[in-house]
Amino acid sequence: MKVIQKSFILWVKKEPVLVIAAFCAGVSMFIVPPSAAYMQYIDWKTLVCLFCLMVSIKGLEREGVLNAVSRVALSHLRSTRSLTFFLVFGAFLASMFMTNDVALIALVPIAISVLFMCQQEQWAAYVVVLQTIAANIGSSLTPVGNPQNLYIFSHYNMNLSTFIGTILPYVLAGATCLVVCCFFVKNSSLLPMNELAVQDLSNNRIIIYGVLFILSVMAVFGIIPYFVTAIIVILVALVLDKKLFVTIDFSLLFTFFIIFTFVGNLSNISGVKTLLQQLIGSNVVLASAVSSQFISNVPAAILLSKFTNQSSLLLIGVNIGGMGTLIASMASVISYKLFANVYKKQVNRYFKIFAIYNIGFLLILLALHWLLQTIF
Numbered sequence: 001m002k003v004i005q006k007s008f009i010l011w012v013k014k015e016p017v018l019v020i021a022a023f024c025a026g027v028s029m030f031i032v033p034p035s036a037a038y039m040q041y042i043d044w045k046t047l048v049c050l051f052c053l054m055v056s057i058k059g060l061e062r063e064g065v066l067n068a069v070s071r072v073a074l075s076h077l078r079s080t081r082s083l084t085f086f087l088v089f090g091a092f093l094a095s096m097f098m099t100n101d102v103a104l105i106a107l108v109p110i111a112i113s114v115l116f117m118c119q120q121e122q123w124a125a126y127v128v129v130l131q132t133i134a135a136n137i138g139s140s141l142t143p144v145g146n147p148q149n150l151y152i153f154s155h156y157n158m159n160l161s162t163f164i165g166t167i168l169p170y171v172l173a174g175a176t177c178l179v180v181c182c183f184f185v186k187n188s189s190l191l192p193m194n195e196l197a198v199q200d201l202s203n204n205r206i207i208i209y210g211v212l213f214i215l216s217v218m219a220v221f222g223i224i225p226y227f228v229t230a231i232i233v234i235l236v237a238l239v240l241d242k243k244l245f246v247t248i249d250f251s252l253l254f255t256f257f258i259i260f261t262f263v264g265n266l267s268n269i270s271g272v273k274t275l276l277q278q279l280i281g282s283n284v285v286l287a288s289a290v291s292s293q294f295i296s297n298v299p300a301a302i303l304l305s306k307f308t309n310q311s312s313l314l315l316i317g318v319n320i321g322g323m324g325t326l327i328a329s330m331a332s333v334i335s336y337k338l339f340a341n342v343y344k345k346q347v348n349r350y351f352k353i354f355a356i357y358n359i360g361f362l363l364i365l366l367a368l369h370w371l372l373q374t375i376f
Contacts (some may be wrong), residue, residue: 062263
């Protein structure tokens with residue numbers, strides 16, 4: 001019995017987001033009884049695309065690609081501060097075109113690998129948190145940068161110049177704050193890398209996994225059907241490396257499934273709808289930013305769009321709202337899980353850094369909006 005209790009406690013410590021989400025979803029089921037409508041809550045495209053991306057990235061990792069990329073990066077960087085700028089603003093720029101989810105799935109493992117190689121793991125939590133913020137801010141600049149942008153851009157038939165003009169001041173402000181945060185890293189010369197076996201990068205598996213990654217990104221953008229991509233990814237991975245599936249973090253997928261269930265139930269509670277309608281009537285940006293903290297910014301964008309035609313303000317609010325709590329942006333859950341899988345003992349430290357900096361960015365960007373509204 002004690003062994004079971006100990007194992008359960010260890011599992012809870014390893015999966016705090018999943019446990020909290022499951023508890024909230026369980027409570028919500030008493031208010032909104034389970035039904036066939038639950039299946040409509042789930043964003044199957046997100047789950048399937050996330051799985052495909054995880055498989056392709058894990059395949060590249062097992063073939064030594066992340067190790068090679070890390071070595072190339074380190075060969076051109078000479079200090080911890082320049083390394084931090086590279087990792088953080090790499091996520092910032094990549095997220096504009098790859099989406100914040102894809103950028104973090106691809107770049108957080110590289111950051112962890114690089115920091116291990118140059119013996120700077122004490123900065124791992126800090127750098128991954130900044131990468132997460134950078135991806136959430138950078139992705140807000142383009143319609144394809146994240147799901148809520150794509151939805152708002154399409155739903156309101158916004159033109160590109162209006163879209164970019166609306167969000168650009170907040171992206172620039174966020175980038176400036178990220179620059180300041182990068183300078184908080186102690187600037188010291190990078191130590192020699194640990195001696196690691198150099199793997200052969202000329203094999204065909206790398207090319208195949210690279211193609212799977214491209215197909216997965218195309219599925220994210222809807223260029224090819226996501227279920228077709230999933231079939232291809234599964235079949236190819238089974239042929240190349242059956243053991244690959246054992247390394248996939250299925251708990252992350254299940255966490256998303258549970259969160260979708262909770263958010264779906266929450267959006268069907270009449271009292272919640274009434275409260276949101278009242279809030280958005282007085283301040284669209286504040287209402288969307290605050291609601292994002294509890295139901296994530298993508299569902300917040302979809303739900304609140306039913307109550308307002310002020311597309312620019314909703315766009316600002318849900319993107320600012322990506323900062324704050326861990327579930328404010330699903331991308332934040334992804335980077336947390338990637339970090340926690342490697343540094344299980346640093347989870348509490350990660351949460352503290354995440355909370356301090358995300359709340360800080362949230363307040364700064366909300367203050368900027370108030371200032372811009374006051375001036376103009």
